Amino acid sequence: MKKKIGLILLTLILAIGLLAGCGQQASEEEGAKDGGDAQATARTLEEIKADGKIRIGVFSDKNPFGYVDANGEVQGYDIYFAKRIAKDLLGDENAVEFVYVEAASRVEYLLSGKVDIILANFTVTDERKQKVDFALPYMKVALGVVSPEANLITDVSQLKDGTLIVVKGTTAETYFSEKHPEIKLLKFDEYQEAYDALLDGRGDAFSTDNTEVLAWAINNKGFKVGIESLGNTDAIAPAVQKGNTKLLEWLNAEIESMAGEQFFHADFEETLKPVYGENVDPESLVVEGGQM
Incomplete structure (x- = not known):
């Protein structure tokens, strides 16, 4: 009789443990969906170089900054910058994998390691600074x-x-x-x-x-x-996962180095001026060298 009771108790304990584990897993999955504390380790600068591809989160429906054109190609001000990042980091502007994000998912995509960089018209705010690391700005708005x-x-x-x-x-x-x-x-x-x-x-x-x-x-x-x-x-700036210091330092150095060639003015002329014409002064939008 004692053995039977002990077996029943052991079965109950195992069942409770299994349910608790399932509950914890569900909680972690829900946290990831909500952009909560669930986090995957970001790829380091060296890991990105070794892979030969960089994953950059961009918009697909925000013309003229990040959008998919009639031919199915992604275009825009952020895309122009993203291709330059790939070229300078990996030697090929096509060595970038564009990951389409929504405004509310930008932080979550960094926390979960789905992208290396977010470059989707990301405005710098104090609240966001608590969750991600922003590089130097390249635009103001x-x-x-x-x-x-x-x-x-x-x-x-x-x-x-x-x-x-x-x-x-x-x-x-x-x-x-x-x-x-x-x-x-x-x-x-x-x-x-x-x-x-x-x-x-x-x-x-x-x-x-x-x-x-x-x-x-x-x-x-x-x-x-x-x-x-x-x-x-x-300020609008690229963002990386918090603590991804080497990638952040590389981005900052990249933005500073392009000031001499007025890269973002060239980006404006190529991607924004055809849309705005003379209606928008580039000086009201463009930031060079990370200096607002």
């Missing part, structure tokens, strides 16, 4: 608001009883949530979804980086950027 010309939004107060479209995980979402909680936000995961919502009239306006809404309004008749600069002027 503020927020803008685009809306239909027939009902143009020229002041934030006009949105008090309206709906503002934003993309999750962006500085626009943070700014309006904190500064203007009275404004109803309609949130989307992807930029294309947000623009479609604006075109469909599901919101009164859309806010994101002013550089992008200016470009979008130029290509979409009937829409205009009524608020061209909102909030602070922020």
Whole structure:
């Protein structure tokens, strides 16, 4: 009888242990999805060199900074820079694997080691600095608001009883949530979804980086950027996993070294000027040598 009771107790203990292990695994998986504490070790600079490929996270739907063109090729200001990184680090501008990210997943892609660098219009903020390491800036930006010309939004107060479209995980979402909680936000995961919502009239306006809404309004008749600069002027910079010091140092040295050739002005001329024309002064956007 005692042996039978002991066997039952042992079975119960094993079952409880198995359930606890499953619960811990599920918790870790959920944490990874949410961009929590679950983390994989980033590849070092030497490991990237040995592999001969660098994985860079970019947008696929944020024209003209990172987007897929009609031929299925990824293009834009960030892409131009990413190819130069691959060329200078690995000797071939095609030695880059582009990984498409959404705004809200940029931190998680670094934490999980899915990419070596995030180069997706990543605004430097104090909150993000706690999770990733930013390199020197290569661009500066503020927020803008685009809306239909027939009902143009020229002041934030006009949105008090309206709906503002934003993309999750962006500085626009943070700014309006904190500064203007009275404004109803309609949130989307992807930029294309947000623009479609604006075109469909599901919101009164859309806010994101002013550089992008200016470009979008130029290509979409009937829409205009009524608020061209909102909030602070922020830095846009590459990011690596926190503690990936050698890769971070290499990136900083790369950005500093390109100042003499005015690399980012050339990037502007190649990828942004065809979109903006004379509507945007490159000095309002471009940062050379990491100096704001």
